Amino acid sequence: MSQFSYQDGVLHAEGVSLSVIAEQFGTPTYVYSKAALLANFAAYADACRGRDALVCYAMKANSNLAILDLLARQGAGFDIVSGGELLRVLAAGGDPRKVIFSGVGKSVDEMRLALSHDILCFNVESIPELHRLNEVAGALGKQARISLRVNPNVDPKTHPYIATGLKASKFGVAFDDALATYRAAAQLPHLDVVGIDCHIGSQLLDDVPLLEALDRLIELIDQLGAEGIELHHLDMGGGIGIDYREQGEAPPVPVGDYLERVFARVDAWRAARHNGKPIKVIFEPGRSIVGDTGVLLTRVEFLKHGEEKNFCIVDAAMNDMARPALYQAWMDMQPVVQDGAEAAVYDIVGPICESGDWLARDRALAITAGELLVMHTAGAYGMTMASNYNTRGRAAEVMVDGATPHLVRQRENPADLYALESVLK
Numbered sequence: 145m146s147q148f149s150y151q152d153g154v155l156h157a158e159g160v161s162l163s164v165i166a167e168q169f170g171t172p173t174y175v176y177s178k179a180a181l182l183a184n185f186a187a188y189a190d191a192c193r194g195r196d197a198l199v200c201y202a203m204k205a206n207s208n209l210a211i212l213d214l215l216a217r218q219g220a221g222f223d224i225v226s227g228g229e230l231l232r233v234l235a236a237g238g239d240p241r242k243v244i245f246s247g248v249g250k251s252v253d254e255m256r257l258a259l260s261h262d263i264l265c266f267n268v269e270s271i272p273e274l275h276r277l278n279e280v281a282g283a284l285g286k287q288a289r290i291s292l293r294v295n296p297n298v299d300p301k302t303h304p305y306i307a308t309g310l311k312a313s314k315f316g317v318a319f320d321d322a323l324a325t326y327r328a329a330a331q332l333p334h335l336d337v338v339g340i341d342c343h344i345g346s347q348l349l350d351d352v353p354l355l356e357a358l359d360r361l362i363e364l365i366d367q368l369g370a371e372g373i374e375l376h377h378l379d380m381g382g383g384i385g386i387d388y389r390e391q392g393e394a395p396p397v398p399v400g401d402y403l404e405r406v407f408a409r410v411d412a413w414r415a416a417r418h419n420g421k422p423i424k425v426i427f428e429p430g431r432s433i434v435g436d437t438g439v440l441l442t443r444v445e446f447l448k449h450g451e452e453k454n455f456c457i458v459d460a461a462m463n464d465m466a467r468p469a470l471y472q473a474w475m476d477m478q479p480v481v482q483d484g485a486e487a488a489v490y491d492i493v494g495p496i497c498e499s500g501d502w503l504a505r506d507r508a509l510a511i512t513a514g515e516l517l518v519m520h521t522a523g524a525y526g527m528t529m530a531s532n533y534n535t536r537g538r539a540a541e542v543m544v545d546g547a548t549p550h551l552v553r554q555r556e557n558p559a560d561l562y563a564l565e566s567v568l569k
């Protein structure tokens with residue numbers, strides 16, 4: 145059930161009118177629904193109930209402390225991609241022993257920080273990274289638990305920028321090199337080889353490629369077992385897509401159905417070849433936890449009618465929401481107030497001095513200058529990708545809980561933006 149719905153012709157987040165939020169907090173503002181967030185996490189948690197499984201929220205999708213806090217209280221672990229993200233987990237009260245650390249370029253300092261907090265696992269992506277981690281752990285007198293990110297070379301059929309499991313991708317270890325890389329890892333004295341992981345892409349509407357990847361991981365785990373390298377967990381990565389409401393686009397696979405198919409496959413395999421001995425299964429969902437829990441609220445500055453195009457110029461821009469500019473992503477936009485005005489077709493653009501600064505193209509909208517619009521399904525890869533281009537302070541963030549809006553991030557002031565700068569003496 146969507147937590148964003150029209151009540152008496154005005155769009156609400158749960159019980160709060162978005163017009164009221166705009167008055168109280170200004171625009172542009174990201175508005176999140178707590179109930180939607182908890183429901184999305186529950187879809188994973190319910191499917192995992194009674195199993196040896198862990199849901200590690202991929203926090204690069206949205207790392208606001210309020211979101212991390214709510215998820216940590218529900219028992220979530222976290223998939224991090226930097227030392228900064230680990231510090232956010234700690235600041236939000238998350239458990240570092242449920243943290244896995246992904247990414248192709250972990251620095252020595254980041255490794256030290258993660259080891260000092262005894263994180264669950266490093267998802268290692270290359271041989272040089274194995275050696276660096278072994279050295280850093282040795283110097284600290286610690287053992288690092290590791291998994292190898294294997295590139296199963298299945299085509300996720302998504303946008304090339306968010307496909308990550310193909311041979312030509314910068315991520316992971318090639319499938320054909322995986323055995324040799326595991327053998328090398330097993331020789332390093334300060335590493336404990338505990339798992340295997342993959343992440344084949346994002347916004348996958350179908351779980352067929354994910355289940356194909358699972359089969360390839362299973363194949364490797366069996367080959368490793370035959371050599372005496374026993375893995376304790378298998379990590380499916382993230383990637384389940386969400387409904388951006390684009391016309392004609394298929395709905396994404398329900399999370400519960402996907403997890404059920406993974407567990408059924410894993411159970412059948414363990415029963416047949418490991419005498420029923422279980423293996424822990426980890427998921428790293430990002431978008432499917434937060435994507436549909438947020439909207440970007442923006443106000444129309446001007447309507448500009450041209451010979452070939454009409455432009456709806458709003459106060460949000462590509463620095464607030466980069467997905468359209470970056471991936472040509474289609475995101476639904478609607479007026480906050482349905483007032484029956486006559487519709488025209490617009491490109492919805494921001495004030496930034498770039499032609500790439502657009503949020504949506506060719507949309508029929510009944511809107512007048514000064515009114516409010518929302519961009520739907522903006523909870524994932526929205527605020528976390530925001531920048532200060534054009535010295536624009538980043539948007540405020542508000543989380544609605546029932547009838548109460550909570551400011552969970554203040555709007556940045558221009559003075560904040562140059563506070564760390566200095567002129568030559």
Ligand SMILES: *Cc1c(COP(=O)(O)O)cnc(C)c1O
Pocket residue numbers: 202204205223246247343345346347381382383384428429430431432
């Ligand atoms: C980005 C990322 C995820 C999350 O992907 P979604 O498509 O948002 O679910 C999970 N794991 C890794 C390694 C990632 O880089």
